[in-house]
Structures are given as C-alpha cells and as structure tokens.
Amino acid sequence: MSRFLSLIIAVMLLAGTALADPLGLGRVAEPDEIAAWDIDVRPDGTGLPAGSGSVAMGEEVFVEKCAACHGDFAEGVGRYPALAGGMDTLQDERPTRTVGSFWPYLSTTYDFINRAMTVGYGEPASDDEIYAIIAYILYSNDLVDEDFVLSRENFTSIRLPNEGGFYMDDRIQTEHPLFIRPACMKNCKDEVQIIARVETAFIPADMNRDGSGKTRLAIGETLFGQCRACHQIGDGAQNGVGPVLNGIFGKPAGSNDRFDYSDAFAMMADEELVWDFDALNAFLKDPQGFIPGTTMNFTGIEEDFDRNALIAYLQAQGP
Amino acid sequence: MLTAGPTLAGDPAITEMQPWRRDLGDPIDDALYGMPSPFESDVTRGRVEWLTPDAYTAINFTPLHELDGIITPNGLCFQRSHAGAAQVDPAKYRLMINGLVDRPLVFTLQDLLRFPRENRTYFLECAANSGMEWRGVQMDGVQFTHGMIHNVEYTGVPLRYLLDEAGVKTAGKWLLAEGADAAAMSRSIPLEKALDDCLVAFKMNGEALRPEQGYPVRLVVPGWEGNMWVKWLRRIEVGDKPWHHREESSKYSDLMADGRTRRFTWEMDAKSVITSPSPQAPVLHGKGPLVVSGLAWSGRGTIPQVDITLDGGINWIKARLSGPSFDKSLHRFYYEFDWDGRPLLLQSRAHDSTGYVQPTKEALRKLRGVNSNYHNNGMQTWHLQSDGRVENVEIS
Structure with a gap:
C-alpha cells in the first residue's frame, strides 16, 4: 500500500472516530424528570405503582369514567372497542377481540389506561382507581370473582x-x-x-355513459323503493307506518319523539343504540334478528353490496 | 382538418381574451405561504366516516389518484392519530433518553440541530392500508384502498448518534419510543433496527414537519409499519425486553385463520397499485393513447421491476420505472399504450430487490384468512369499462 493511500485511510479512520465519540450534547436527565415521563409498564410488572382496587370499586369507576365509550358492561359503544366478551371467537367469521378473548398480557391494560385513557379522551384516575377498573374488566370477562381485589402484589399472577x-x-x-x-x-x-365489484360512485357529469351505469347512490335510491311503503324521506317527509328517515345515519335509535315505537325499538333506544354503519348494516341484513320483536315488516337485504348502497343513500339524505 | 378564412368555430379559450391575460394577477404578498390553484381545491385528503369512532382517533387518506412522481406533498400526506394532532411548542420540546444507558439525557430541539444530519426519502405505510379489502372489494377509489401511504424526504439525525451520546449498556436490546401527545403513543423497537437506519427527523420535504406528522420531531423507522414512526417523539427508553404495549399486542398484530396471532409484523412487504386509471380517475378521453401510472414499494429494499396486466393476469408486460429508485421509498411506474376501448382488467405486480413478487389477495387469504386486518399487500384489480369508468373488482 502506498504511503499516500495509508494516509487517506488514517484520516478517514480519524473522521470516523470523531463521529462515534459523544459530542457532549444534551444534559443529564434528572430523577424527577425521568419519574414524570417514564410511565411504562411491562408484562413482568416493571413500572407498576403501589396500589390496589376491588371489582366493586371498579364497577363504580368504570360506569362513571369509561362506560360512555366502552358501555356499562365493557361491551363497547359504536366503534369504540368492547373490552369484555368474545371468548373463543378468534376463529369465527367475525372475531371479537377483547382484553379477555385476545390481549396477551394484563400489564398492557395498566399501561394503556394510565397512558392514554386518563388524559385526553378519558377522565383522570388515581392508581387505585386504575387497579379497580382493571379488576372490573377482568370480572366482566369472567376471569375473576366479584370479591376480587387487584394490586401491584398479585398483578403478575x-x-x-x-x-x-x-x-x-x-x-x-x-x-x-x-x-x-x-x-x-x-x-x-x-x-x-x-367475482366481486364495487360499482363506482365516481362518474363525472360529462362522461359518456351507457345505460347500465348507475352510481351506488342511485342503486340505493332504487332499493329505498321497498321502504317507501312505510317510510318517507326527503323534503316534507312525514311519519307514516314507519318513522321519517331523514338524517337517520348517525342518529340514536328510537329518537323520533313524534313516532310511537314498538317496545323492542324503545328498548334499543334505552340501550343507546346509534344508527352508525355497523348498526344499520346488521339491522338491514336481518331486522328481526338484530331487533327481535320489531314491528318492521321486512325480511332484510341479503346482498352486501345492496345494503351498502342503501346505507349510502340513507347517509346522503339531509336531516 | 384546417379551415380556411375567417370563421367563428375557433376555440374560445384561444379566440376570446381570458381574464388572466387581460388583468394583472394576484400581488405576490397575497400568498406568503403558497397554496395550490383554486382549480385544485378538490385535491384533498379524504376520510371514511364509518371507519373510526370519531375525528380524533381517526385516519384520512392521501389522494393518490391526483398525484404523480414519488414525493407526497406535505399537506396531502395521510394523517393518522390516536388522540388528535398535537400542537407542540418547539421551545418546550424535549427528547429524553433513559433506561439501560450510561447517561440518561435530555435534548432540546437546538441540541438535535447540532448533530450531523442526513436526508433520506422513505415511504410510510400504515399497517392497515388496504385492510378494508381483506374480505373482498369494499372501497370506491385508490385513495381509500391504498391511501394510507406517503413518501417524504426526511431530514434528521440518525438515532444511533443519540444513543451513542447516552451510551447503551450491554443489556440494552430494545427501545421504547414514546410520543408527547394525549395518546403518548408507544412502540417497542429492536435496538438492531434503531442502530441500522432509524432517523430522528425534524424536516419533511425541506420544511418543518407538519403538526399532524409529529411537529417538531418524529421517529422515522424505514420500511416498517407507520404506527412505529412515533410522532411528537418525547422519549426513547432502552430496555432488555419488549414492552408489549397496546399498539403492538391488541392492535397492529395479525390474527390468522387458526385463531393464533402474529406479533411484531414490522416490515411492509412489496406492494404496488395503479393510481390512474382508477375509480376516482376515470378515462375521459376515450380510446387512443392512454397512460397507466402507478406506485410500487417495498419495506425490504428497492423495486427493480413492476409488471402490468391488461387482461386480469393472463399476460404481463414490464412497466417503465421513472424517477429515483431509493431504498424503502415509493417508485413511480408507467405503461403507455393505444387503448382500443375494450374493457380491461388492470393489475400491477411489484418485484422487490429480495426477489419477492407481490402476491394476489387470494394467495394471502389462503395463508392468513380474512381477519388479520393488517399487512394486505395483495394485487389490486381495476375494471376499466368501455365508457371510461373504473371499478374496484376482484377476479377469479
């Protein structure tokens, strides 16, 4: 190797060393700073604070702080997740993934509630209250008895x-x-x-269309013909055999106070069912199955695409 | 045919004086931060209302059908947050490194700017991109089937430099990256990846990160699922084991048909999609010369080849790649041909530098079932009809 090349390599090595050495930037983190931010909890229990909470206390705290989104029984509301149930459904066509049926480690509940559910979305909660909430979630999943008390000491068991x-x-x-x-x-x-299609709704007004070209909304409007015998929609719509459906998408079930609902429907209203996509989809597929006892005389729509189109049409109607 | 002599058949766009020719344009002070032409006002991110519970833990989608080249403009990069887009004051920004290190450290934004920095272009794809198509076609447009992706040139400090500064102890094998937002997003990352190519980034496409992309600082985890690219990065903890937090156990894990679940499915496998024509970008010009344009990418390397089919996969043709071929970045491809107006079944198929060839959705379903939610990198089929409309279809 020539002396010149050796020199170049020596210079490169020096430059490399200089980069790998600490630059002395930043400052040492103080213990109280680390304590303020290092909130994480691991499956081996690292990070759990002192404290404990019972199922009974947990039920009170849960109903007060969590149930608005997760339901009184941790069953989930709207698209907010269920935290309980779904045991042995992981191979089903529609699995229910909850703390009980799916989550691998209990420590994740403590970490997540403390990290993300006691600020922003949620309500502040003390360490004891978090233990209690988790005890109640375990109880809701039939994993502990009603007199169970969860604490840092028994957590990893x-x-x-x-x-x-x-x-x-x-x-x-x-x-x-x-x-x-x-x-x-x-x-x-x-x-x-x-073998499957989503008929496109994106049809520019200036496009040359053949006779078959219909938007999903148009298909939904045609399908609504089946509903028109009992339901009105649009400007000047009135309640008839069934309630007016203007703005039904996203509305709480049974919330038309001028309409006399069946007992079955009134019960769904009590349970705060909201007509989001999933609810409408399930109801329109099998009305009697979704709301047993409903007086709506309709067998349901089998085709996924057709239901999708009808819901798109309902969603497109103003309040 | 050329017409001789004076006629009134001329194109008014030419024969009539247009306002932009007659009048002065806008004064330059009108747009100190420039915005797109008002004629482009429909080119925006889009949301699917029923997909998420509300507008805070929510996602919107990049309008891929309107874009070209490989770079995603900052304002159109899809946006996913778990507790809204935090607005962090840069003067109060701190990055802490603690855990199994010799010196737990705190950096300010100014400290970060004193480390050597690098510029690298990477795609970020949400693990759930195309997730709504697992059970069959559902979404009406490439923005919604594939728009949980963007491609950005990042400027940042290699995470390795910051870890060297703190001194990782021998027992340190994993990192926890954590955000400063109301979700305090947290993900476990193996130390090996952090030392390999992760960046602590503060610029995107040359300017400060957008708030919804983690201003002032986000983690860049090249080729790996977007959820790990923690935004509003406030803390890196070094540990000896993974944390198994919510977004790496209950979410972002892949439930298989047998009821068991893959965890730590970090890499985004090779994937491609035709962005035009597509349902939101129908063919308005009729038969004749037609440009097919699309994107391909792989979390495991570069894209040396993309194939196109016009007949639903009976015959394939190599597409033309144009633009830079960066590691773990979007690649742009084209295929130009003379369309005779007959219906076509369009697909694209990416090959990555490991030799992996993008599979069909059906091949993935056979291996995984339909409940894995994440990591759907199967081929997309568009049905171009004679009238120019395009449908999202599945084929035999």
Missing part, C-alpha cells in the same frame, strides 16, 4: 387466556419461499372472471 396465542412474525419462513420465485409473464391462466 393474573395470566390472560390468549397469552400463548401470539407468535413472532414468521413471514420470512412461511410466506416468502412461496413468493420469491420467477413470475409468470405469458398465458398464466386460461380465463378470468369478475
């Missing part, structure tokens, strides 16, 4: 049913060998058919 249900990402081993291979370029299959 509680293991959640699905802890063993998680495993490390294995796509490299199980999937990549299937997809790292030469790709077919010619005559890769015999024929192709469309």
Whole structure:
C-alpha cells in the first residue's frame, strides 16, 4: 500500500472516530424528570405503582369514567372497542377481540389506561382507581370473582387466556419461499372472471355513459323503493307506518319523539343504540334478528353490496 | 382538418381574451405561504366516516389518484392519530433518553440541530392500508384502498448518534419510543433496527414537519409499519425486553385463520397499485393513447421491476420505472399504450430487490384468512369499462 493511500485511510479512520465519540450534547436527565415521563409498564410488572382496587370499586369507576365509550358492561359503544366478551371467537367469521378473548398480557391494560385513557379522551384516575377498573374488566370477562381485589402484589399472577396465542412474525419462513420465485409473464391462466365489484360512485357529469351505469347512490335510491311503503324521506317527509328517515345515519335509535315505537325499538333506544354503519348494516341484513320483536315488516337485504348502497343513500339524505 | 378564412368555430379559450391575460394577477404578498390553484381545491385528503369512532382517533387518506412522481406533498400526506394532532411548542420540546444507558439525557430541539444530519426519502405505510379489502372489494377509489401511504424526504439525525451520546449498556436490546401527545403513543423497537437506519427527523420535504406528522420531531423507522414512526417523539427508553404495549399486542398484530396471532409484523412487504386509471380517475378521453401510472414499494429494499396486466393476469408486460429508485421509498411506474376501448382488467405486480413478487389477495387469504386486518399487500384489480369508468373488482 502506498504511503499516500495509508494516509487517506488514517484520516478517514480519524473522521470516523470523531463521529462515534459523544459530542457532549444534551444534559443529564434528572430523577424527577425521568419519574414524570417514564410511565411504562411491562408484562413482568416493571413500572407498576403501589396500589390496589376491588371489582366493586371498579364497577363504580368504570360506569362513571369509561362506560360512555366502552358501555356499562365493557361491551363497547359504536366503534369504540368492547373490552369484555368474545371468548373463543378468534376463529369465527367475525372475531371479537377483547382484553379477555385476545390481549396477551394484563400489564398492557395498566399501561394503556394510565397512558392514554386518563388524559385526553378519558377522565383522570388515581392508581387505585386504575387497579379497580382493571379488576372490573377482568370480572366482566369472567376471569375473576366479584370479591376480587387487584394490586401491584398479585398483578403478575393474573395470566390472560390468549397469552400463548401470539407468535413472532414468521413471514420470512412461511410466506416468502412461496413468493420469491420467477413470475409468470405469458398465458398464466386460461380465463378470468369478475367475482366481486364495487360499482363506482365516481362518474363525472360529462362522461359518456351507457345505460347500465348507475352510481351506488342511485342503486340505493332504487332499493329505498321497498321502504317507501312505510317510510318517507326527503323534503316534507312525514311519519307514516314507519318513522321519517331523514338524517337517520348517525342518529340514536328510537329518537323520533313524534313516532310511537314498538317496545323492542324503545328498548334499543334505552340501550343507546346509534344508527352508525355497523348498526344499520346488521339491522338491514336481518331486522328481526338484530331487533327481535320489531314491528318492521321486512325480511332484510341479503346482498352486501345492496345494503351498502342503501346505507349510502340513507347517509346522503339531509336531516 | 384546417379551415380556411375567417370563421367563428375557433376555440374560445384561444379566440376570446381570458381574464388572466387581460388583468394583472394576484400581488405576490397575497400568498406568503403558497397554496395550490383554486382549480385544485378538490385535491384533498379524504376520510371514511364509518371507519373510526370519531375525528380524533381517526385516519384520512392521501389522494393518490391526483398525484404523480414519488414525493407526497406535505399537506396531502395521510394523517393518522390516536388522540388528535398535537400542537407542540418547539421551545418546550424535549427528547429524553433513559433506561439501560450510561447517561440518561435530555435534548432540546437546538441540541438535535447540532448533530450531523442526513436526508433520506422513505415511504410510510400504515399497517392497515388496504385492510378494508381483506374480505373482498369494499372501497370506491385508490385513495381509500391504498391511501394510507406517503413518501417524504426526511431530514434528521440518525438515532444511533443519540444513543451513542447516552451510551447503551450491554443489556440494552430494545427501545421504547414514546410520543408527547394525549395518546403518548408507544412502540417497542429492536435496538438492531434503531442502530441500522432509524432517523430522528425534524424536516419533511425541506420544511418543518407538519403538526399532524409529529411537529417538531418524529421517529422515522424505514420500511416498517407507520404506527412505529412515533410522532411528537418525547422519549426513547432502552430496555432488555419488549414492552408489549397496546399498539403492538391488541392492535397492529395479525390474527390468522387458526385463531393464533402474529406479533411484531414490522416490515411492509412489496406492494404496488395503479393510481390512474382508477375509480376516482376515470378515462375521459376515450380510446387512443392512454397512460397507466402507478406506485410500487417495498419495506425490504428497492423495486427493480413492476409488471402490468391488461387482461386480469393472463399476460404481463414490464412497466417503465421513472424517477429515483431509493431504498424503502415509493417508485413511480408507467405503461403507455393505444387503448382500443375494450374493457380491461388492470393489475400491477411489484418485484422487490429480495426477489419477492407481490402476491394476489387470494394467495394471502389462503395463508392468513380474512381477519388479520393488517399487512394486505395483495394485487389490486381495476375494471376499466368501455365508457371510461373504473371499478374496484376482484377476479377469479
């Protein structure tokens, strides 16, 4: 090696060393600063504060601070998540993922409630209250008895049913060998058919359309013909056999105070059902199944696309 | 055909004097921070109301069908927050590094600006991008099927430099990255990744981060799911084990058909999509020359090749890549051809630098079922109809 090259390498090494050395920037974090921000809790219990709370106390705190979004029984409201139930549903067509049915570690509940549910969205809660809320969530999942008290001392003895249900990402081993291979370029299959579609709503006014081109809204409007015998919608709509449906999307169920609802419907109103997408979708698929005892004489709409279109139409109607 | 002599058939856009020719334009002081033309006012992020509980823990979508090249303009980068977009005062910004380190440290924004910095362009894709399509077609437009992605040039300090400053103890194997917002978003990241290519970024596309993207400082975790790119970054803790926090156990984990769940599915596998034509970008010009344009990316490297099919996957053609090919960044592809007006079934297929070829959605469903919510990198099919409309379809 020439002396010149050696010199260049020596200079590069020096430059490299200079970067790897601390620059002396920043300052030492004080213990009270670390205490203020280091709030995390781990499955081995690291980070849990002293404290305890009972199921009974938890029920009171939960109803006061959590139930508006998560329901009195931790069953979830609207699109806010359910925290209880769903045991043994993880292989179902529609699994319910809750603390009891899905979450692997109880420590995650403490960490998350303290981190994100006692500020912003939620209500401030003391350490004891957080233990109590978790005790109540465990009770709602039938994982502890009603006289259970959760504390820092017994916290890690509680293991959640699905802890063993998680495993490390294995796509490299199980999937990549299937997809790292030469790709077919010619005559890769015999024929192709469309098996599902979302008919597009994006049709510019100036587009040349053939006779079949209908928007989802237009399809929804046609479908609403089946509802029109009993329901009115639009300007000047009045209650008839069924209530007026203006602005029904997003409205609480049974909230038309000029309409005399069936007992079944009144009960849904008491349970604060809101007509969001999921609720309308479930109701329109199977009215009697979703609200047993409803007097609405309609068997439901089987096709996902049609329900979607009808809901889009309902959503598009003003209040 | 050229017409001789004076006629009234000329294009009024030419023959009539337009206001922008006749009158002075706007004075330059009118837009000290420039905005797009009013004629582009419909090019915005879009939300799907039913998808999330409210407007704070919510997501909106990048209008991919309106964009070209590889860079996403800052104001159109999709936005996901778990407790709203925090407005952090930079004078009160602090970044703490604690845990298994020799010196727990606190940095101000000014401290960060004194470290050597780097400029790198990366895509950020939400793990749930295309998640609504697991059970079958649902969303009406590429903005909503694929718009949980953006591609930005970041300026920032390699996280490695900050960790060196604090001195990671030998037992340190994991980091917890934590945000300063009302969700105090937290994710566990293996130390190996942090030392490899993570950035602590303060600029996007040359200017300060937007509030909804983590102003003043966010973590950049190249190629890995967007949730890990903690915004409003306030703290890095070094530990010996992962934390298993909410967004890496109950969420952002992939439930398989057998009821078991993959955790720590960090990398975003290779994926592509045709952004135009697409449902929101129909073909208005009829038959003749047609430009197909799209995006491809991989969390595991670069994209050396993208294939296009016009017949639903019977035959494939190599698309033309144009623009820079950066590691873990969006790549832009084109395919230009003479459309005869017949209906087409358009798909694109990305190959990444590891040799991985983007699979069909059906192939993924066979492996994972339909309840995994996240990491749907299957091929998208658009049905271009004779009249120019485009539908989101699934094919056999």
